[in-house]
Amino acid sequence: MKLKNKDLLGLENLDKKEVQLILDTAGPFKDLFTRSIKKVPALRGRTVVLLFYEPSTRTKNSFELAAKRLSADTLNVSVSTSSVVKGESLIDTVKTIEAMKADFVIIRHGMAGAAEIVSREIKSSVINAGDGAHEHPTQGLLDLFTIREKKGKIKGLKVTIIGDVLHSRVARSNIWGLKKMGAEVRVCAPATLIPKEIESMGVEVFYDLNKSLKDVDVIYTLRIQLERQKGQLLSSLREYTEFYGITKERLKYAKEDCLVMHPGPMNRGVEISGEVADGNRSVILEQVTNGIAIRMAVLYLLAGNK
Amino acid sequence: MKKILIKNGRVIDPANKTDELLDILIEGNKISSFKKSLPFTAEKVIDAQGKIVVPGLIDMHVHLREPGREDEETIASGTKAALMGGITSVCCMANTNPCIDNVSGVKFILLKAKNEGLVNVFPIGSVTKELLGRELSPMGEMSKAGIVAVSDDGSSIMNAKIMRRALEYAKTFSLPVIIHSEDLNLSQGGVMNEGKVSTVLGLIGIPREAENIMVARDIALAELTGAKIHIAHVSTKESVGLVKEAKKKGIKVTCETCPHYFTLTEKSVGKYNTNMKMKPPLRTQNDIKAIREGLADGTIDCIVSDHAPHLDIEKDTEFNLAAFGVVGLETLLPLIMVELVEKKVLSLSEAIKKVTLNPATILKLKKGRIKVGECADLTIIDSQKELRIDAGFFHSKCKNSPFIGRKLKGFAVTTIVKGRIAMENRTFVSN
Ligand SMILES: [Zn+2]
Ligand SMILES: [Zn+2]
Numbered sequence: 001m002k003l004k005n006k007d008l009l010g011l012e013n014l015d016k017k018e019v020q021l022i023l024d025t026a027g028p029f030k031d032l033f034t035r036s037i038k039k040v041p042a043l044r045g046r047t048v049v050l051l052f053y054e055p056s057t058r059t060k061n062s063f064e065l066a067a068k069r070l071s072a073d074t075l076n077v078s079v080s081t082s083s084v085v086k087g088e089s090l091i092d093t094v095k096t097i098e099a100m101k102a103d104f105v106i107i108r109h110g111m112a113g114a115a116e117i118v119s120r121e122i123k124s125s126v127i128n129a130g131d132g133a134h135e136h137p138t139q140g141l142l143d144l145f146t147i148r149e150k151k152g153k154i155k156g157l158k159v160t161i162i163g164d165v166l167h168s169r170v171a172r173s174n175i176w177g178l179k180k181m182g183a184e185v186r187v188c189a190p191a192t193l194i195p196k197e198i199e200s201m202g203v204e205v206f207y208d209l210n211k212s213l214k215d216v217d218v219i220y221t222l223r224i225q226l227e228r229q230k231g232q233l234l235s236s237l238r239e240y241t242e243f244y245g246i247t248k249e250r251l252k253y254a255k256e257d258c259l260v261m262h263p264g265p266m267n268r269g270v271e272i273s274g275e276v277a278d279g280n281r282s283v284i285l286e287q288v289t290n291g292i293a294i295r296m297a298v299l300y301l302l303a304g305n306k
Numbered sequence: 307m308k309k310i311l312i313k314n315g316r317v318i319d320p321a322n323k324t325d326e327l328l329d330i331l332i333e334g335n336k337i338s339s340f341k342k343s344l345p346f347t348a349e350k351v352i353d354a355q356g357k358i359v360v361p362g363l364i365d366m367h368v369h370l371r372e373p374g375r376e377d378e379e380t381i382a383s384g385t386k387a388a389l390m391g392g393i394t395s396v397c398c399m400a401n402t403n404p405c406i407d408n409v410s411g412v413k414f415i416l417l418k419a420k421n422e423g424l425v426n427v428f429p430i431g432s433v434t435k436e437l438l439g440r441e442l443s444p445m446g447e448m449s450k451a452g453i454v455a456v457s458d459d460g461s462s463i464m465n466a467k468i469m470r471r472a473l474e475y476a477k478t479f480s481l482p483v484i485i486h487s488e489d490l491n492l493s494q495g496g497v498m499n500e501g502k503v504s505t506v507l508g509l510i511g512i513p514r515e516a517e518n519i520m521v522a523r524d525i526a527l528a529e530l531t532g533a534k535i536h537i538a539h540v541s542t543k544e545s546v547g548l549v550k551e552a553k554k555k556g557i558k559v560t561c562e563t564c565p566h567y568f569t570l571t572e573k574s575v576g577k578y579n580t581n582m583k584m585k586p587p588l589r590t591q592n593d594i595k596a597i598r599e600g601l602a603d604g605t606i607d608c609i610v611s612d613h614a615p616h617l618d619i620e621k622d623t624e625f626n627l628a629a630f631g632v633v634g635l636e637t638l639l640p641l642i643m644v645e646l647v648e649k650k651v652l653s654l655s656e657a658i659k660k661v662t663l664n665p666a667t668i669l670k671l672k673k674g675r676i677k678v679g680e681c682a683d684l685t686i687i688d689s690q691k692e693l694r695i696d697a698g699f700f701h702s703k704c705k706n707s708p709f710i711g712r713k714l715k716g717f718a719v720t721t722i723v724k725g726r727i728a729m730e731n732r733t734f735v736s737n
Binding site: 169 | 500504507509513577626
């Protein structure tokens with residue numbers, strides 16, 4: 001089996017079988033990490049360009065390591081967001097990159113739809129590493145992988161996503177992925193951070209954290225941008241933490257064996273307490289490891305499509 | 307004097323409720339008679355058998371971009387596009403650069419239109435200086451110079467007190483105030499309709515209430531002041547309802563909509579298609595239904611293009627950065643034919659009325675009807691003419707149309723402006 005498209009732009013348009021294929025492919029790559037030589041020659045001679053319009057060391061490192069473990073050559077192109085409006089257009093930039101004969105373009109951009117535009121313009125495989133509040137598909141996939149690994153399944157699980165859903169591409173990719181795999185998804189945040197008609201994506205909306213955690217198998221906490229209170233979306237971070245912060249006491253409301261996840265980087269003591277982040281329910285570091293395996297799987301499968 | 311005879315056309319003139327096979331004789335720039343079987347006495351005879359002959363269409367909401375953005379459109383190129391669309395009169399909005407907020411601006415437009423314009427151009431002056439919503443523009447002087455209405459279209463007057471004064475001032479000079487209804491605080495940062503699609507795409511939404519609140523406010527202010535207001539580009543069900551109620555109460559309010567608001571929904575944004583980005587944004591199927599009902603019951607008086615040309619580089623970009631607005635002069639008529647007449651939302655005569663008599667009445671133009679002794683502006687329509695809308699279709703300098711890829715039916719084939727055949731068989735006729 002193969003992936004249908006040359007690109008991975010989001011989980012919305014991936015079908016269940018494709019998601020399963022990626023998760024299944026990531027397994028053996030993860031096993032590789034326990035060996036002393038973690039590298040395979042699958043992508044030898046191929047060029048992977050990391051085009052990052054937003055500073056994101058974590059995601060970039062993860063993709064870069066994934067590409068290197070597949071023996072690909074990598075090139076980092078960082079563009080500051082401030083130069084976007086004045087400088088070279090996105091389309092011109094990616095056409096230049098294509099002219100360098102890149103096989104893959106991994107793009108992180110602050111605006112929704114950026115990866116879509118790039119994929120229309122060039123023949124290289126495009127992987128969306130996060131576009132505005134739209135999608136972050138490899139994050140969604142690594143989260144699915146982590147849940148499946150820990151719980152043995154995804155179907156029928158109850159998952160609550162807590163926090164700034166309005167601005168979160170991670171939330172959207174997770175909602176698509178989890179719903180596709182048969183999970184029940186809830187979102188919980190103050191109403192200012194819940195986008196309109198999110199119910200149409202098949203989720204249930206909660207404003208009360210305790211109620212939202214009832215019987216859940218997975219607590220997924222989103223990073224809260226510290227400047228949200230300036231945008232009149234929150235009154236104070238203190239109040240946010242009081243009502244939506246995940247603490248040890250809050251865990252009582254969820255299932256006893258529930259997982260606690262976070263896409264990172266965390267604001268300890270704001271959306272999640274240090275105690276929970278480091279506690280035995282937390283799989284946050286596991287997510288980081290799995291991220292590399294998932295990104296290897298995606299690169300490997302897309303390379304097979306050419 | 308040169309004579310033109312239009313033979314055997316189905317003449318539709320909503321002003322006299324005419325709908326029959328008639329001949330029209332044009333002498334010089336005027337209509338000299340129209341009746342059955344006129345003798346062949348003209349130098350030029352147009353065989354209009356099987357075609358529809360209507361008063362020249364009026365598009366009362368157009369952005370011609372001159373002065374300031376001649377790269378996007380000029381009075382010459384915009385009026386050429388109008389001509390090809392069967393439109394013989396356009397009203398151009400004041401949000402040029404510099405904007406039309408004084409007499410010299412108005413005179414510039416009129417002079418340019420006289421020298422280079424291919425159809426009649428009626429300028430609209432701004433309501434406030436520099437469209438800033440702060441100080442009133444010289445409406446009286448501009449009215450004397452030739453404006454037909456005032457509007458801060460492209461922006462919105464957020465201060466209700468200034469709007470109140472503007473309405474009173476415009477009333478003094480018998481000028482209708484055309485209102486772009488948008489609460490700029492509510493719409494701030496938004497790039498499409500707020501709802502299901504914006505949520506999935508991760509784009510910032512513009513709630514429908516940004517329009518509804520301002521329509522409600524300005525209807526209240528029209529009642530307070532007794533001024534005449536005209537709500538531009540109605541896009542929501544609620545706006546239609548508000549205007550309908552206001553009309554019942556006798557408040558002097560009229561309104562318009564555009565083809566994209568009775569044809570397309572937010573779903574058309576699809577995968578970030580920037581040709582679907584305009585203000586107000588495309589709404590939902592429910593709104594389309596209400597707008598069609600509003601057109602049918604007379605709540606919506608006019609259909610306009612809100613022609614807003616933008617260059618490829620302003621549209622081939624991230625959705626957030628893309629310019630708002632779409633071209634429309636050349637697709638106005640075929641969309642009315644396909645979406646309203648063919649689908650029986652409006653009779654042909656009712657539909658034509660919304661692009662002839664109604665705008666003429668609102669703006670007090672001596673246009674929009676077929677009358678002996680009046681200026682001969684006429685449009686001949688071939689209801690069977692089919693064309694595919696692609697980049698090569700347009701005569702405007704820009705092709706940012708949301709209808710690219712569609713095949714439409716019912717185009718103007720001949721356009722007569724002030725007694726001159728300016729477009730014939732879809733070919734431009736030079737002077
Ligand atoms: Zn407007
Ligand atoms: Zn406009």
